[in-house]
Amino acid sequence: MKLVTAIIQPHRVDEVRAALEAAGVKGVTVSEAAGYGRQKGHTEVYRGAEYTVDLVPKTRMEVLVDDADAAVVTEAIVSAAQTGKIGDGKVWTVPVDDVARVRTGEHGADAL
Amino acid sequence: MKLVTAIIQPHRVDEVRAALEAAGVKGVTVSEAAGYGRQKGHTEVYRGAEYTVDLVPKTRMEVLVDDADAAVVTEAIVSAAQTGKIGDGKVWTVPVDDVARVRTGEHGADAL
Amino acid sequence: MKLVTAIIQPHRVDEVRAALEAAGVKGVTVSEAAGYGRQKGHTEVYRGAEYTVDLVPKTRMEVLVDDADAAVVTEAIVSAAQTGKIGDGKVWTVPVDDVARVRTGEHGADAL
Amino acid sequence: MDSGNIAWLLTSASLVLLMTPGLALFYGGMSRGKSVLNMMMMSFGAMAVGTLAWITFGFSISAGDTMNDIIGDPLYDFGLQNVMEGGDAMAIISAGFGATFAIITVALISGSIADRVKFSSWLIFAFLWVILVYSPVSHWVWGDGFAALLGPDGPWFADLPGPYDFAGGTVVHINAGVAGLVLALVVGIRKGFGRDPMRPHNLPFVMLGAALLWFGWFGFNAGSAFAADNFAATAWVNTTVATAIAILGWLVVEKLRDGKATSLGAASGVVAGLVAITPACASVDAFGAAIIGLVAGALSALAVGLKYKLGYDDSLDVVGVHLVSGLWGTLAIGLIANGTINGDAGLFYGGGITLLGVQAAAAAVVMAYSAVVTLIIALAIKYTIGFRVSEEVEVAGIDFAEHGETAYEEAK
Amino acid sequence: MDSGNIAWLLTSASLVLLMTPGLALFYGGMSRGKSVLNMMMMSFGAMAVGTLAWITFGFSISAGDTMNDIIGDPLYDFGLQNVMEGGDAMAIISAGFGATFAIITVALISGSIADRVKFSSWLIFAFLWVILVYSPVSHWVWGDGFAALLGPDGPWFADLPGPYDFAGGTVVHINAGVAGLVLALVVGIRKGFGRDPMRPHNLPFVMLGAALLWFGWFGFNAGSAFAADNFAATAWVNTTVATAIAILGWLVVEKLRDGKATSLGAASGVVAGLVAITPACASVDAFGAAIIGLVAGALSALAVGLKYKLGYDDSLDVVGVHLVSGLWGTLAIGLIANGTINGDAGLFYGGGITLLGVQAAAAAVVMAYSAVVTLIIALAIKYTIGFRVSEEVEVAGIDFAEHGETAYEEAK
Amino acid sequence: MDSGNIAWLLTSASLVLLMTPGLALFYGGMSRGKSVLNMMMMSFGAMAVGTLAWITFGFSISAGDTMNDIIGDPLYDFGLQNVMEGGDAMAIISAGFGATFAIITVALISGSIADRVKFSSWLIFAFLWVILVYSPVSHWVWGDGFAALLGPDGPWFADLPGPYDFAGGTVVHINAGVAGLVLALVVGIRKGFGRDPMRPHNLPFVMLGAALLWFGWFGFNAGSAFAADNFAATAWVNTTVATAIAILGWLVVEKLRDGKATSLGAASGVVAGLVAITPACASVDAFGAAIIGLVAGALSALAVGLKYKLGYDDSLDVVGVHLVSGLWGTLAIGLIANGTINGDAGLFYGGGITLLGVQAAAAAVVMAYSAVVTLIIALAIKYTIGFRVSEEVEVAGIDFAEHGETAYEEAK
């Protein structure tokens, strides 16, 4: 199994969730994050002071999938989250040794 | 080494921590998350409006362990977190190449 | 590619970010966490009550890097985050199968 | 000059001024976390431009020498020059008291257009509305308008009772409620309306806001006696009784319908009760106040669901609370004014149906006028500078785009 | 009719009304984030049912024609009918002022049962308690009770001084403190009490709540003069002095004991000082007020730790603050009343020990009565509809289960 | 004894007391989340030690029998003994009213030293400052100082007009502004000043705080008439007009300069307008008030950026708002006092340049005195117990280190 982790713009969460459901993904875990990358170096003026804001709010979405689905899910996320502007985020995949469902204690693909 | 990640119901955190201590785990990292899965589609009425809430608050717990302990720790979490209701969560394991302790710079199993 | 995850003291974030930039890292994702480990068991008195606080606020930083850079980045984080006090945190590395940049759909090392 | 009366009016004016920031919290807490500042800024903006509108033309139109019983002479007292030179303490503080009413009335409207309107468009709307809608209506109801028309010397030689509006059921709440409805329709619904929960982001703020409104409303209702006398005392007691019972009315409806009594319901019940007793606070006894409160709470609790059925996005329920409970309180005078405290008796106290008719007619005239003029102002703005921020801004949060700020910063 | 006095009583009643939402914030901020709404709703609920209790029977029992110096005739003035028809401004607003006292007194009790009680059970308790405990006690202390019994024409032909309770040390604070203790014992401890920190979730709310209490308390103490006179002015100054010094008293104890002066301590010191000066605010000079404040702050700072030793879960320290400082202030009159401002002198001002004894006796009678009747009401509720939510609800957070809401929504 | 005047002064004193917690919220909301409690505690601490300073020596120095027109006799009325024994309601409540002014003035200063000062050092500073700076200055301006010196019987036989400072432009705002500047310089800049954003952590608190300040300021300005009369009414109206227009002034500058009108700007505009109208509120008409407000808002909006250029860390803009707008309002009397309401006319109303000169001279004397004595106190503290917490504490957050608390707890 694989864990696909996506760091995306917060306002694309609804679209990504819809795309995941369309791709047959049954569950997702979502959390808040902040990031910088190319999108850094943005300057703000506030009450007479000028300063640089470089940590931009992002949303993390994590999906456990069968090995076979990892690529499909990645593409689904990429296309749903894409706005074409710098700061759209990253999606990465890591190998997973095992998954367990807490409620039943099942393991492996059954636990997804 | 392995990283065991658990997504559980927030009100089971105390029990899981106790179980981890009992299993000899020396450290844990905890953070907030939200998720959906089978537990989706729950409807609320509020001030005359009806709508669907599908992101349910969860807690993420991460434990770095020796390869040998991964299965034991997973079982400890599963049994401590289990309520038997839908939404109890998932526990997964990923391989870890290396761990370093920041305080000392030690690496590998010594750093756990 | 590798994902280097660091759990550090919140007040070392600025230093770590500077070290990462110095090491040529182009992006980071940051989020909040809490943890315990050796640093547990600290007692507080408040309004006549005595109790134990064991979850200490930490910051999580995640960096995607080329395989070759993982060790360097880990050392950069360790030395920037180090205060020498218990609770300084951990840095670990997991293997990554693939990374995609959402904005462009690029994959692999190009997406970093 | 009675120093006790002046003292009470100074206090009352201060209390009513506090209502608008109270409203800012009440509305701001109900907003989503990404648009709370914009919501609060509509109230603070109303304090700024509402005062400007009042001291330029509003006061004159409201309180100036009447022109055909329709409006006060708009050039009667530019800059409050005459009233302040006059040196009469009661006249001066009454002009200030009037400003606070104009401010809160227009601020109330902002609840119907949460999360989506450009701040500059709001300021222009608020300025015009105070001058063109609030001020004339207050002249009719409290000045030389309706009473003169309906009196024995009026054009209709009618000598009818009323209309009664002690502290502003018609002038403030019905008026703002109708304007809120019109504005919500012109501005249009938010993205996600009816689908996303859009729950209040900070309910303690909502409750605190409701409490500040209640506190300030003592100045509104009991201050409208313009004296520290038995009318003021009666208004004070009735205000408290109606509001307390309105909380129960709202919560009982919620408990029966949804199974839970909410804090948003309690806070809204406070406001519904305050609205309904406003016109009637010197016309009924405590028993009447309790009835008015109970019905107001229950009625508005039912009314706030309407917008989902009818499809207008009156975001924070200006219509369901202010229009509905304002109408109820205004008509309730025609039913249960007891006739001993202040003027004529209502239907159930042996006063016949006439008073009810007059109350209804006054409300209807105000509703029609408010609807038409609000519509004209709103359309004029819509088709010139426009009302709405872009959809992207709406989703990302209006606070950052319009004001360059977010309400809360993470601890850092 | 003196309009200045009416103006001050209208203002005072408004100020006291604001105390209960102030308390809601003070208590709500001290609660955990999962139970803040329930905590605040207990105060808002007290405003609703407390008013209902007052206008039905409470006012009559408190202020009605006395029956054997024990209670006022419960049927004296149902619905405040007589007082409002009477048209006497002072009488009308006094009835309203009385309502605000009944409300805040019962609301104070809710602090001892945070996080765990069904809202419906609380409403029933609050309604009954205002009628059966608050109203009779206020009749004794402020009406024809104690004074008549102790006077030269009373059954004991005693002609004793006092008891003095200018604004409610006995009627309000000792009474509510005892009731809070009894209720906490009947309801039982929270899961995790004594083990989990249960820290205040929002200390700025606690501080704001304390500030609103202080502000409102000027109406409470200086308004209890029922006139804008030198008693009111004295009460005002003493209230401020005692409260300011009580902050120092509390913070010094904390600094010495725990090493840090907390904001919760400052806010609690405010309340302890206000409580202690309440009965004494017209009996002492500024020096006496400072002593009362200093001791109150220090004493209550020490007293709030008791519950952990004795094992009762008086969650937000109703006992440690209101009972302890209320008792201290009541007894302090017997020690340091200076005898020139208002009535008899205390022990250290040459008045002998009698006044101290009378103060203690009055407090003891009220404590006994309050304890017994509160116990009866509490047990009746416990063994019929029950007080507590399920343990699962308590852990998950009472707000969502009882009110269908959480206090704060993530920005979205 | 006029009960209406007493009623208004009781109310005013209560209102001014509320300003300091309002300031605590205004400043607390502007702080970062890790130092909000410390910020608020500086205000609460000012309430505690400010009152202590006032009742020991401050009141005597301010209001006692004058010694050479310089200070009141410091031993005139220790513990307010005489004034309270005197039994004159107006005298008693005036002493209380004075306490509230001393408190808010010293609390204002704390804004310049946010996030970095030991609580104990602050308490000592505040206690000394009230006695050594505030009290003498208030004696000069409001007691027997300047007026006697400048009068026909004074040493200079001058018979000059003014200086006018109706409610405390010089005594309160210029004085606190200068002290804030000196203290910021002595204490030094925060780590990250000029580089990190340090944005307000809770803007709704800032807005609520500004609103409570506005509300309380009615007591400050209109209460300074010491009567419920036409001066009070005029002050009330001018206060509202200036404040409303100052919001616009500030927002327009922001919109033009930065492209966005912020909520922090609106809240700051409120305060700037209130500050500027304070000395002038009984000297101008509504038109003058509007001018004063407009300029104050714009001027302070520009002035708050200065600290980044000049490198002093006046963290929450005590200088930019209180000093700048306080000076403007004080000088504006010399320009646009209309001469009919209260005393002499300003330059543009045919009064010549003299009044402007007197106003400027009075301000200059107060600035010099305040700067020197504040510097002495500040240096004495700096080189004995020290002002600053360690850099580590400053970065981690002063709240936990100094008070053992964090403002907000995660829901748990």
Ligand SMILES: Nc1ncnc2c1ncn2[C@@H]1O[C@H](COP(=O)(O)OP(=O)(O)O)[C@@H](O)[C@H]1O
């Ligand atoms: N090397 C990286 N490791 C971890 N997260 C990254 C990395 N690079 C970027 N990110 C995350 O992706 C977000 C978007 O990246 P950015 O470089 O700003 O835009 P883009 O990917 O469109 O070029 C960042 O805010 C950060 O959260």
Ligand SMILES: Nc1ncnc2c1ncn2[C@@H]1O[C@H](COP(=O)(O)OP(=O)(O)O)[C@@H](O)[C@H]1O
């Ligand atoms: N495929 C998945 N990938 C990541 N997280 C998941 C996945 N499926 C479920 N989860 C997480 O586990 C939680 C519980 O899953 P759910 O399907 O609701 O219940 P259960 O596991 O008991 O059947 C979800 O809220 C979500 O956080």
Ligand SMILES: Nc1ncnc2c1ncn2[C@@H]1O[C@H](COP(=O)(O)OP(=O)(O)O)[C@@H](O)[C@H]1O
């Ligand atoms: N085995 C572990 N798995 C996951 N996180 C851990 C583990 N051990 C420690 N941590 C994280 O690292 C932080 C610091 O660890 P701790 O043992 O307190 O200090 P140190 O690493 O300096 O000995 C903890 O608060 C926790 O967040």
